[in-house]
Amino acid sequence: MIKVGIVGCSGYTAIEAIKLLLRHPNVQIVAATSRQADGSTICCMHPQLTGRINLVVEDLTPQQLGERCDVVFCCLPHAASAPIVSEILTHNCRVIDLSADYRLSTPKLYEKWYGNAHPDPGRLGQTPYGLPELFREELRDAQLVANPGCYPSSAILPLAPLIQEGLIETASIIVDSKSGASGAGRSPKVGNIYSEVNESFSAYAVGTHRHQPEIVDIVGRFTGTEPQVVFTPHLVPMDRGILSTIYARPTAGVTANQVRECLNTFYDREPFVRITAHLPLTKFVSGTNYCDISVRENGGWIILLSALDNLIKGASGAAVQCMNIMYGQEEKHGLHP
Incomplete structure (x- = not known):
């Protein structure tokens, strides 16, 4: 089983990722984090998941995520994502980042369009872009994937x-x-x-x-x-x-x-x-x-x-498709209705 964590579980991309992962035969969602964590479960935050998952939403450190998870789906906004992603990667945990923080090739391009210096510039241009149809081979061994816009x-x-x-x-x-x-x-x-x-x-x-x-x-x-x-x-x-x-x-x-x-x-x-x-x-x-x-x-x-x-091919579905490639899974797992 692939042990998956969801960072920033309150948003639309997170809920879609969770719904897809719950259909996956070889995945266990083991962690969900939110700045709004108050000890309640995911289904309290997303009532449509009632009866499907009772995982408690926690405020976990990157080290705790790394100890618990094989891969993390990071669903935070741009600029908020990179500092956390860079720490998670130091704990032997793979990351699929759904923000824009690792998509562009250069720090200069990122700063021009996002208005601030990149917090982890060394990985720009080195991170595979998560469109499997174009970059499948780069995804297989990736530790970090930049999910497409x-x-x-x-x-x-x-x-x-x-x-x-x-x-x-x-x-x-x-x-x-x-x-x-x-x-x-x-x-x-x-x-x-x-x-x-x-x-x-x-x-x-x-x-x-x-x-x-x-x-x-x-x-x-x-x-x-x-x-x-x-x-x-x-x-x-x-x-x-x-x-x-x-x-x-x-x-x-x-x-x-x-x-x-x-x-x-x-x-x-x-x-x-x-x-x-x-x-x-x-x-x-x-x-x-x-x-x-x-x-x-x-x-x-x-x-x-x-x-x-x-929200699917444009976000969370692409992320699940990338995860399947990274772990040698059938590419369609979790992605057919």
């Missing part, structure tokens, strides 16, 4: 194979993405309360969203070519899901059928990426670890559409 997953999966094969131009890529409100996390914010989100549809963080450099950085890491990307996120009045519409110019002579065939070939053996004839819908992937991708063309543009559940 939700928006970047929806953009990187369609773009990376096409850029690698030289089928689209890299100088003018537009990523237009829509997400449900859970993408902003569980902490209360005025812009995410019901009366603000309901019956409205809005863009936000235009030109400043931190997932833009992540898309560029990771595609560059995989392909050796950093694309120029314009990324605009939007908030949709729904609980969960991401739909990304990506516009790219094909290189000379390339057709939509060639683009489609490239994606079909690249993802042919991947259990959680589906290249579809139908247009992807968020409801088709809700609650699953799938990313659905479809290809269209219009007026000299290739249009890529992708849909995923931001």
Whole structure:
């Protein structure tokens, strides 16, 4: 049995990870921490888990986590995560970090977009990025994995194979993405309360969203070519899901059928990426670890559409998939409804 700890168990990614891990045949959740720990159980914090797990939420030190766990899912916000992760790693415990703290390649890039110096800069650029479809071999022996961002997953999966094969131009890529409100996390914010989100549809963080450099950085890491990307996120009045519409110019002579065939070939053996004839819908992937991708063309543009559940394939499902690879488990364990 793989002994798993959950650090920061009060948020959406934590509850989704717990639900997935409870379905896993070879996992035991042995620790859950929160700054709100008061001796109550996880099911008091998340009533939907009533009768499924009675683990007490504790305020554990990194050493205690290392002694108790084989692997920790760290579900803390960026900047709060790295100091704890770096300590946990010193106690012979593996970590899958669901924050943004280890995703980018350089301390300079992190400081530019997150506004503070990185507390553990030596691991930037050395930590595998947790998209198994692109970096599976790096994950097998990893002690630390940087779990991907939700928006970047929806953009990187369609773009990376096409850029690698030289089928689209890299100088003018537009990523237009829509997400449900859970993408902003569980902490209360005025812009995410019901009366603000309901019956409205809005863009936000235009030109400043931190997932833009992540898309560029990771595609560059995989392909050796950093694309120029314009990324605009939007908030949709729904609980969960991401739909990304990506516009790219094909290189000379390339057709939509060639683009489609490239994606079909690249993802042919991947259990959680589906290249579809139908247009992807968020409801088709809700609650699953799938990313659905479809290809269209219009007026000299290739249009890529992708849909995923931001809390599963965009967060906790990817983390469980990474854990399965790290421990030689069947990759689908815990991830089929």
